[in-house]
Amino acid sequence: MKISSYEKNRKKIGIFLAPLLSVIVYIIPMDISNDAHLVFSIMTFCLVFWLTEVIPLSMTALLGVSVAVILGIVSVKEAFLSLGHPVVLLFIGSFLIAQSMTKHGLDKRFALNLLSKEFFIKSPIRLIIGFSVISFLLSMWISNTATTAMLLPLALGIIYMFKSKHIKDIGSFAFFILLSIAYSASIGGATTLVGTPTNLIGAGFLKEEGYDIDFLQWILYAAPITVLSYIALIVYIKFHIRNFRYDLKTVKSIILKEKEKLPRMNRGERNTLFVFSLAVFMWILPGIANILGNQEMYKFLKAHIPEAIVALLAGILLFLLPVNKKESTLSVDDLRKLDWDTILLFGGGIALGKLIIKTGLASYIGKKIASVVSPEMVVLLIFVLVFSMIFLTEVSSNTATVITFAPILIGLLNEMKIDLFFPVFGVIISASFAFMLPIATPPNAIIYGSKMIPIQRMAKVGFFMNIIGAFIIAVIILIYMK
Template identity: 35%
Template sequence: MQKAYEPPTQEKKPAKFDRATIQWLGFFLAPVLAGLAFYALPESYLNQDGAAVAISHEARVTAAVGVWMAVWWLSEAIPISATALVPLVLLPLMGAAPIKNVATSYGHELIFLFMGGFFLSKAMERWGLHRRIALLTLRFFGRGQRMMIAGFMIVTAVLSMWVSNTATAIMMLPIALSVVALIEEKEGASSQFAPALMLGIAYSASIGGVATLIGSPPNLFLAGYIRERFGTEISFAQWFMVGFPLTCVFLPLSWWLLTRLFYKVSPNPPAGGRALIDKAYRELGTINRGSVITLVVFLMTAAMWLMRPMLTKLTIGDLQPLAGLTDAGIAILAGLCLFSLPVNPKERVFVLDWETAVKMPWGILILFGGGLALAGAIQSTGLGAYLGSLVTHWQTLPTVLLIALVATMVIFLTELTSNTATSATLVPILTAIAIGMALDPYLLVFPATLAASMAFMMPVATPPNAIVFGSGKISIPEMARVGIWLNFIGVGLITLVTWLWIPVIMG
């Protein structure tokens, strides 16, 4: 019987010591660097018109808070989500903004959009719907080792569009390890199927996450920031028209590279592999009522998200009854349906209960709020305008080169840092830079956001990378050797999408 997957314990004391040293260094260095940032800003600067603009006390405080948060985020001196609470304390305390203004960011509507997405994902997990979908798809693709990897990657990518990429990778890994064990039993441990499959799961989880607005935290952070900063909404449908084509190109390309170039995976079917998947699917039994209701709610929610621009324009007589419909409203409506629809009315068992829902990653929601609070302060205090004035000489660079530079910088930065924290730090700064250059901000913030989910080299870059690395089937040098090529391919695809497609979709 295949042993259940258990994450390996790490007992390398030198590594722990090094990490602890970095964390303590970041903890004490952050306030020192924040103080230096406060006093390092000049009294004034010259704007685009050549006029002198004074830098306010509020802007200095915001710069200090931004540096403090960046150091704690990068070093993980305290939990990343806890760092996101810093603006609630320091911005009001130091006179940069009233607390009611800062606190508003933590209740932004897009936080509730993500909350609704978490409700859906928790309902799927509770009733095993995600596992059923995965095994059903694998049965369809299980005609050869290459096609089996394609099946794993497609399932992982599709689930990651709606469920967190971490949960998706954790769910897919035990299934994958069962298939790997069977193939290694028949062909030996030298088979290249295992590393190709492990990397395929990790990479497709990240690639799938960029397809939808709720697929990855940086996506929603950008949408929330753009709405706060410019009053412009990035709808679910608009994001889908940008992210889904990118996923549709990158996913098969990465599969081809993994199964034909980086690893020579046999096209022949694995002996007994299909039978193993069929057996796992049969063990699920008939689909339960909870899964059926969850699937119906999920499909209706996805349809409403995609059709919302049409629904808001629906006219009955002189009325537009759905004019106020928002993506966040649809998400919370889905959550309410899950809490209200009974699976067993007599015993009052509903599709979703609070004991299940409370397990959602609340820290991500707080992280959003902290990032939006900092971004709002950068804009309202004038700090953003000053940052933009520092790089006006970039105007001489071709736009396509700027896009590629931003994508490259973010991809390799997120190899070592949290993608959401990186987005929260860089998006407001890149917006200010774009405005200072008289450039459409979308051309810098979109590649930064997409690139934040495209780090493929290191186990610490993304949770899926870390999860498959923990399987013991892939080494760090091997992941880096393959991942660096996908990083650069990601830069190229993001650059093309941003330069050619985003202006069309975003107008």
């Protein structure tokens, strides 16, 4: 079946199944309020629409909230308060900084300067480490998709040069260097609050429950998970390419030629670097004050200069700083290019999540699960939650999955009288660890499009990384909980 035909049929299936299943859910007798029953029905409809992508994900979320207003579950004013949520502002500001990096080529300059170091081109595994480290670091600040798309042409240039030299085992090397870029982008993105939308969505749910995690705290909790997962990936790749050899001069010439093409650092890059550095400093400043024990300063910074305001002001500053007499660092066209689908999805998703909790639906589902899971089974519960999230996001949008299941998880943990911070944090990180299928993440899809990634082999390596990643996340979360 052709992709276009499949897409067409998938939408038809969604349009048929969504109303049918939502009606069935509403008809089934449940010991909950009518509002909670209606919300359950709405969430079922939205989940089917998200899985089949009948309409953009954000429009499905907003449709669900709109139906809740029409049915009298919530007032229109209360329903759409989440569109002004501080995390939405953080989304917008961080997306503007990332857009400026890509527009002026600061990300590519960083990549080529790092790759041209002698250390990274001495051996095949070091070259893969070079590409993957860049992917890991960049995706902490700009989108995983943009990072992968930017590194792909550079990796392909090296692969094609090797092919022209008829180097043995090039197919295996090509497979692993491309896979390392995509996987490292996904892993690295989980390290910071702004690295991937699911982190911000999770932080939003935690904030609603009274857990206000700052930028530096997120990094300190996430880094052990992501760094260990990255190391596991590199060890796995090193074992599988141990017999591959290449000519150092060939690789060096390719990278240096690309580097020579770079123009001198322009005003736009300097402006972006300044604003980015300033934003990162202000993001981690409250965390530094907290670590140093200055609670007064910490509270002041969190109240008056929160992450969302720092991001927003940084984005605005990029529209003010000039690159020449006629242009600023960012223009109105750049504003139009932002990922508004994700921004609106977050606003609508948080609104739906609030309804799940407010109407008692999360508590009801939590009680049902808690009735068969004893508090003594916490270790098993954490492993099941992490594994479930990773494999669910193989076939569905990770943002939509988090929006759907985070409120239910919160309800479950509250019923079991378990502090919810670390389990929810672990599940949010898990949403970035889907490695098996091209449809699981945009980085996976991008490298699969190179025609050098056999899907069976990707699924095999991805399954290994899913299991290793799930184990690392679950163990570290259990250590944090102890």
